[in-house]
Amino acid sequence: MTVLHAAQALTPTGWQADVRLTLEAGRFSAVEAGKAPEPGDVRVAVLVPGLPNLHSHAFQRGMAGLAERRGPSADTFWTWRETMYRFALRMTPDEAEAVAAQAYMEMLESGFTRVGEFHYLHHAPDGRPYANVAEMAERIAAAAALTGLRLTLLPVLYRWSNFGGAAPTEGQRRFVSDLDLFARMVDESRAAVRDLPGATLGVAPHSLRAVTPGDLAAAVALAEGGPVHIHAAEQVREVEECLAWSGARPVQWLLDQAGLDPRWCLIHATHMNPDETARFAGSGAVAGLCPVTEASLGDGIFPAPGFVAAGGRYGVGTDSNVLVGAADELRQLEYAQRLGHRQRNVLAAPGASTGRALFTVALAGGIQALGAEGGGLAVGAPADCVALDGADPALIARQGDSLLDGWIFAAGSRAVDAVWVDGRQVVAGGRHVAREAVGARFAAVLRRLMVE
Incomplete structure (x- = not known):
C-alpha cells in the first residue's frame, strides 16, 4: 500500500x-x-x-531523425515510408523488444500511462512467419511488462499495397498476412497480453489501401467487441486514390460502409470535408490525432474546430515516435490550429483554459479508443x-x-x-526506475543498426 x-x-x-x-x-x-x-x-x-497514448509504432523509435535529409525531389510521407521500410526489414525480435522498451520508458517519463500499439511488424526479415506467429507481439508485451506501461495491443491486418487489392511490395513483406494467419496471430496475441495488468486487445485493419472490404469485415469480427483502429485520410494522395477506387473519400467510405461506432478509432482523419467531419463526430468514434508525427510528415492539419463543435471525441498518440511526449502532442495539436486559423486558444471554450480542454478531451478519448478502464x-x-x-x-x-x-x-x-x-511507481525524479538498463540495451541495438 x-x-x-x-x-x-x-x-x-x-x-x-x-x-x-x-x-x-x-x-x-x-x-x-x-x-x-x-x-x-x-x-x-x-x-x-495518466494520459493514454492511442497510437504508436514502437519500432520506429529506432529511426527517429534518420529521414531528415532532403532527397532529389520534394520529400513527402511516401518518400519517408521507403526509409521506414528499409529500417523495418533489419530488426530482430530482440532488437524490436529493446527499441519498444526505450519508447515505452520515454512515454512513461512524459506522462503517458497506457499505449495503443498499432502492431504490424509481424514476420521475419525474409517475410516468412516465425514458428511462433505471435513472436513479435510477445516482444511488445515483454517491453510493456518491463517498463510498466499499460498496453492495448492492436495486431494489424495488412494484405495489399493499394486500393482494390494491389499486390504488396517487397518492402512490406514483414507486415503482410492472409486472413487465416491473421486470425491465428490475434488468438496468440490475446494470450500474450493475458497476464499484463489491465491489458486489452483490439484489431487494426491497417488502412483502406491495405485491406479490401471483405478483409475489413473479417478483421472487425476478430476484435470480439474490442477496439478497432484504422489509418484514414492521412494524405491527399490517399484521398484521391480512394475516390478513384470507390467513388468515395476514405472517411466517407467508412461512415457509409463500415458502421462506425464508439469502438472505432480513425487514425489521423486529416483530410475531411465538412460533411465527413460532422458525420464522423456524430458516430461516437474517436479521432486518433498524432500532431507531432503529422507535422513531421507534412500530412496537414486536422479540422479540429468543426469536429469539436459537432461533439467529436479525440485522443493523441505518438505514432512514429520521432519525439515522445504527452505535452508535446497536446501543444502541437493546438499550435497547428493556431497556425491554420491565425487565432489563439482555438480549442478552448470562451474564457476557459486551453490546457484543461486539451487534457480533458484527450484523456476521455484515449480511454475510449483503447478499451481501457477509466x-x-x-x-x-x-x-x-x-x-x-x-x-x-x-x-x-x-x-x-x-x-x-x-x-x-x-x-x-x-x-x-x-x-x-497499477499502484507501482515507475518514474521517480523524472527518470524511469529502469532507465539505465533499458537505455543501455537500446544504445547497443542502435550501434548495430546504424553501421549495417
Whole structure:
C-alpha cells in the first residue's frame, strides 16, 4: 500500500487541495480532500491522471531523425515510408523488444500511462512467419511488462499495397498476412497480453489501401467487441486514390460502409470535408490525432474546430515516435490550429483554459479508443497517475488549470516528476526506475543498426 499526498490534484469533480490518495492492489482505495499529510505519505505538488497514448509504432523509435535529409525531389510521407521500410526489414525480435522498451520508458517519463500499439511488424526479415506467429507481439508485451506501461495491443491486418487489392511490395513483406494467419496471430496475441495488468486487445485493419472490404469485415469480427483502429485520410494522395477506387473519400467510405461506432478509432482523419467531419463526430468514434508525427510528415492539419463543435471525441498518440511526449502532442495539436486559423486558444471554450480542454478531451478519448478502464483519481479506479514538479519554472505559484497550461505550453516532459501505474511507481525524479538498463540495451541495438 502507498499513500500519496498532493497539494493539488485533478479529480473527476475538479481541482482539490490537500488530497490524500491510498493506492492498494492496483487501485485507489481512498481519495480524501482537505487532509493534512501524515507521516509516511509520499508528498507531491500536483497530481493528475495518466494520459493514454492511442497510437504508436514502437519500432520506429529506432529511426527517429534518420529521414531528415532532403532527397532529389520534394520529400513527402511516401518518400519517408521507403526509409521506414528499409529500417523495418533489419530488426530482430530482440532488437524490436529493446527499441519498444526505450519508447515505452520515454512515454512513461512524459506522462503517458497506457499505449495503443498499432502492431504490424509481424514476420521475419525474409517475410516468412516465425514458428511462433505471435513472436513479435510477445516482444511488445515483454517491453510493456518491463517498463510498466499499460498496453492495448492492436495486431494489424495488412494484405495489399493499394486500393482494390494491389499486390504488396517487397518492402512490406514483414507486415503482410492472409486472413487465416491473421486470425491465428490475434488468438496468440490475446494470450500474450493475458497476464499484463489491465491489458486489452483490439484489431487494426491497417488502412483502406491495405485491406479490401471483405478483409475489413473479417478483421472487425476478430476484435470480439474490442477496439478497432484504422489509418484514414492521412494524405491527399490517399484521398484521391480512394475516390478513384470507390467513388468515395476514405472517411466517407467508412461512415457509409463500415458502421462506425464508439469502438472505432480513425487514425489521423486529416483530410475531411465538412460533411465527413460532422458525420464522423456524430458516430461516437474517436479521432486518433498524432500532431507531432503529422507535422513531421507534412500530412496537414486536422479540422479540429468543426469536429469539436459537432461533439467529436479525440485522443493523441505518438505514432512514429520521432519525439515522445504527452505535452508535446497536446501543444502541437493546438499550435497547428493556431497556425491554420491565425487565432489563439482555438480549442478552448470562451474564457476557459486551453490546457484543461486539451487534457480533458484527450484523456476521455484515449480511454475510449483503447478499451481501457477509466475513472481518474477516484475510489475504485486504476491507480495510474502523474505527479508534476511544482518547482518547475513553468508551474511555480500556479493553481488549478493554469498548472496544465504551464505543463503543456511551457514545460513539457521536464515537469513530470513521478508516475505510478497499477499502484507501482515507475518514474521517480523524472527518470524511469529502469532507465539505465533499458537505455543501455537500446544504445547497443542502435550501434548495430546504424553501421549495417
